[in-house]
Amino acid sequence: MSFEFSASFTQFAKFLNDNQGVVGVAIFLLTLFLGWVSGIFSALRRKPKFVFELIPGPTFLCVLPTGEKFNGYDAHRLGIALYLSVANCGSSASSLHAIHIGYRWNLIPLTWSWFRFSLFPFWLKELTASLSDFQAAIGKSIKVFPFMFQQNFLSPVRPETFLQPGQSAKGVVYFEQSDSWGGCQPRVWKGQVRLSVRILDVFGGRHTKKFWVPVVSLAEARKFNPTFGKTLAELHGQPLPEDQD
Numbered sequence: 001m002s003f004e005f006s007a008s009f010t011q012f013a014k015f016l017n018d019n020q021g022v023v024g025v026a027i028f029l030l031t032l033f034l035g036w037v038s039g040i041f042s043a044l045r046r047k048p049k050f051v052f053e054l055i056p057g058p059t060f061l062c063v064l065p066t067g068e069k070f071n072g073y074d075a076h077r078l079g080i081a082l083y084l085s086v087a088n089c090g091s092s093a094s095s096l097h098a099i100h101i102g103y104r105w106n107l108i109p110l111t112w113s114w115f116r117f118s119l120f121p122f123w124l125k126e127l128t129a130s131l132s133d134f135q136a137a138i139g140k141s142i143k144v145f146p147f148m149f150q151q152n153f154l155s156p157v158r159p160e161t162f163l164q165p166g167q168s169a170k171g172v173v174y175f176e177q178s179d180s181w182g183g184c185q186p187r188v189w190k191g192q193v194r195l196s197v198r199i200l201d202v203f204g205g206r207h208t209k210k211f212w213v214p215v216v217s218l219a220e221a222r223k224f225n226p227t228f229g230k231t232l233a234e235l236h237g238q239p240l241p242e243d244q245d
Contacts, residue, residue: 048163049090050199050207057083057145058134058172058224060216061193063185067241070181077240078177078185079221079229080124081134082213083145085170086199088163094201096148096161099173100125102196103186121196122184128176131227131234145224146171176232188215218242 058081068075080101088094102121133154134145144154148171151158160169186193193215198208218240221228233239 046092047090047203048088048092048094048165048201048205050086050094050096050163050201050205051089052084052086052197052199052207052209054211054213055083055085055170057136059083060214060221061186061195062216062218062221062229064218064229064240066179066238068179070179073182075179075181076185077179077229077232078124078175079218080175080177080195080213081221081224081228082173082195082197082211083134083170084148084173084197085168086148086163087168088165091165093162093164094203094205096163096169096199097202098125098200099127099148100198100200101175102198103193105183106185106187107183123198124175124177126175128174128231130172130174130225131230132225134172134174134225136224148173150174176229178232179238191215 060081062079064077064079066075066077082101084099086096101124104119104121127149129150130147133147133152135154136143136145142154144152146152146155146157147159148169149159149161159171163169186195191214192212194210195213196208196210198206200206218229229240230243233243
């Protein structure tokens with residue numbers, strides 16, 4: 001028995017000696033496989049992963065009629081406020097670089113404009129500076145909601161957009177869409193609209209999620225912010241009908 005084992009070992013050793021290149025490749029491939037299984041390469045490919053949700057507060061969309069006409073259609077602006085909670089659940093730190101809001105236009109189906117603008121989202125890519133804080137009265141106190149990017153007027157807290165793994169941030173993002181007309185607005189379903197929210201990190205990563213957001217009147221929106229819908233009006237000198245007096 002020992003003689004047979006010795007002979008087999010000798011043959012195996014001779015095989016390894018004669019096929020060093022093949023054995024080297026086999027060992028290399030086995031090392032790659034074991035590294036992949038053990039998650040080594042996953043650890044090397046460190047990247048952020050932003051997970052976000054809407055939280056109770058100033059989250060709504062408002063259609064703002066301008067009182068003007070364009071090609072026979074009523075002109076309007078859109079105001080959108082979202083109160084977001086963002087957490088970095090990835091393996092690398094990163095900063096929030098930008099936030100985009102997308103929606104599909106409310107157009108007549110099977111028309112050329114519908115194929116062009118309703119099958120794919122229209123994106124609002126520029127945040128709008130709010131002229132005042134979003135706030136809510138709670139008894140005799142006033143709760144001020146932090147902004148995600150903008151400095152608050154009534155609070156010294158600075159927005160935190162650089163997130164380590166395991167860290168989170170929350171804040172309001174505010175958009176005003178410039179004058180539009182007709183179906184250049186989201187379709188309303190049972191008092192809500194479907195919005196796509198996309199967060200971009202500084203490494204170019206995109207993190208997208210869809211939400212249902214309530215549609216409210218301008219009076220309701222201004223309970224949270226008395227200057228809601230006024231930023232573009234102030235910039236262009238074109239106040240809304242409610243503010244002309």
